[in-house]
Amino acid sequence: MRIPGPEPRADGGVGAITAAGGLHTYQLRLHAEYGPVVRFQLPGSETAVSVADPVLLEATAHIDKRPERLFEFLAPLCEAGNLQVLDAEEHTPWRRLLLSVLAGRPSHERHFARFTELTTALADRWAERGVHEPVALQKDLTALTLRMICRFALGGDVPDSDRVIAAFEDVLTEYLGRLYQAPVPGTPEERAVRADEALALLRATVDGVVAARGSGGRADTSDLIGALVEAGESPARIRDTVMVTLLAAHHTTGVAVSWTLYLLGQHPEVAERVADELDRVLGDRPAPDYADLRQLTRLDMALKESMRLYPPGPYGARETTEALVLGDYEIPAGATVFYPFWAVHMNPDHWPEPERFLPERFTPAEVAKRPKLAYVPFGIGPRGCEGAALAMVEAELVLAVLLKRFRFRPVPGHEVEPVERFVLWAADDIRMTLHPRGTEGEPTR
Incomplete structure (x- = not known):
């Protein structure tokens, strides 16, 4: 059966x-119009099939190949090969090494104590601003989570996190713009210079933090650099791994916390229940x-x-190495299987009233009713996010500290x-006012 989808376009x-x-x-x-499996045109791929059905996704979970052209940006x-598209033979031991650190209790x-210090310092800075000056959640929280992942990966802080974040954005904006032929400010020459300068800053920053650690003795394998050194990875591969880890971890975790605070701000009754739980578990701490x-x-x-x-991260992609049957459809070898995480999460067959914010969807009883892959914020299979466990620890800690202290x-009017900017970003940030909670866990009225 032919896979449904829009007619091809010349562009x-x-x-x-x-x-x-x-x-x-x-x-x-696409999925609202054509159903759970859709054929569509994707720049960088001759054949692309998007799958929003969590049951059908299970038939693709074993695929351990990413389409190279989609990750060229x-x-x-x-410098030692694009880590996002390593072949399975090289990717498997590298992934195992990362999981030994990023997923390890x-x-x-x-x-954890250092993460708490960094979060508390941000809360202190916010408290000094008072209730009349809004905070830009995504700007401040991505800076916080960059400092956190630097501490985790490198054992130190980035001296100028705002410049580092801006550099990441310049690199991503330029190369995503090339991939999707999206409009980017400036001439091609100006954009290329800006991206090159940003990349040089990123590499110098990583080199500086790594060098500051010094050397000598057996490496501490409970942090990322130590594990990479102990495993005998080359300097270039160590730098690449740190760069990609910083990029992925600081954007995604900071953005996830920002959207959570945004939704809780829109649903104060849910926020109060979370705050009550924090008071019960933490007491005066x-x-x-x-x-x-x-x-x-x-x-x-x-x-x-x-x-x-x-x-x-609103989507992922794999490349089939052999023909694959998905329900009534056959996907040819060499096709791009596109994972539209947002569409999967909004599938009304598994998420009634999908646009509503209902945290009770995640009670154990409700989770047991759904297919395993109905919820895939960190991707699936052997190319899923290695830092998922760390991201959840960081996000829950940050939320706990902030929600214990503020409404x-x-x-x-904001x-x-x-919008899509590598991660699911807010176009003009998420601006909110902070109201200190009263003593003994009671909110200030």
Whole structure:
């Protein structure tokens, strides 16, 4: 049976994607019109099939190959080969090494106190501003999570995080613009110079932090650099791994926390239930211990529901190495299988009233009713996000500290519009006012 989808366009589909506001919204429209499996044009791929049915996704979960052309925009970050498209033979041991650090409880616990200090420092700075000056959540929280992942990966801080974040944005904007032929300010020469300068800054920053660690003795394998050194990785591969890890971790975690606070600000009754739980679990303590996170079930559900509605990374992709049958359709070898996480999360067959913010969807009983891949904020299979466990620890800690201390309210008249910028960003940030909670856990009235 022929896979349904829009008629081919002479521009290779670029115009349709641009008109929709990016791939994430384009996928929502495609699946609403054509069903759970859609054939469409994707720049960089001759045959692309998007799958929004979590049951059918299971038949693709074993694929361990990414389409190289779709990830070319990340190649400039790497000197020893694009880490996003390593072949399976090289990718498997590299992934195993990353998981040994990023997913390991010992390394999480080792850095937890420092993460708490960094978060508390941000909360202190916000408190000094008072209730009349809104905060820009995504700007401040991505800076915070960059500092956190630098501490985790490198054992130190980035001296000028604002410049580093801006450099990441310059590189991504330029290379994503090339991939999708999207309009980017400036002439091609100006953009190339800006991207080259940004990349040089990023590499110098990483080199500087790595050099500051010094050398001598057996490496501490509970942090990323130590594990890479101990495994005998080359200097270029160590730098590449750190660069990609910083990029992925600081954007996605900061954005996930921002969207969660935004949704809780729109649903103060849910926020109060989360705050009540924090008061019950933490008492008078301003921040959780690592072991406390397991007891923060309402907070955990609110975070997961926000990542359902606003998945930090809105899509993924694999390349078939052999023909694949998905329901009534056959996908040829060499095709791009596109994972539209946002469309999967908005599938009404598995998420009734999908646009509503309902954290109770993530009680154990409700989770058991759904297919495993109905919720995929970190991707699936052997190319899923290695830092998922660390991201959840960071996000829950940050939310716990901030929600124990503040109530968040939307700024009247400020429109929050999700846009595609490598992650699911807000076009003009998410601006909110902060209201200190009263003593003994009671909100200030």
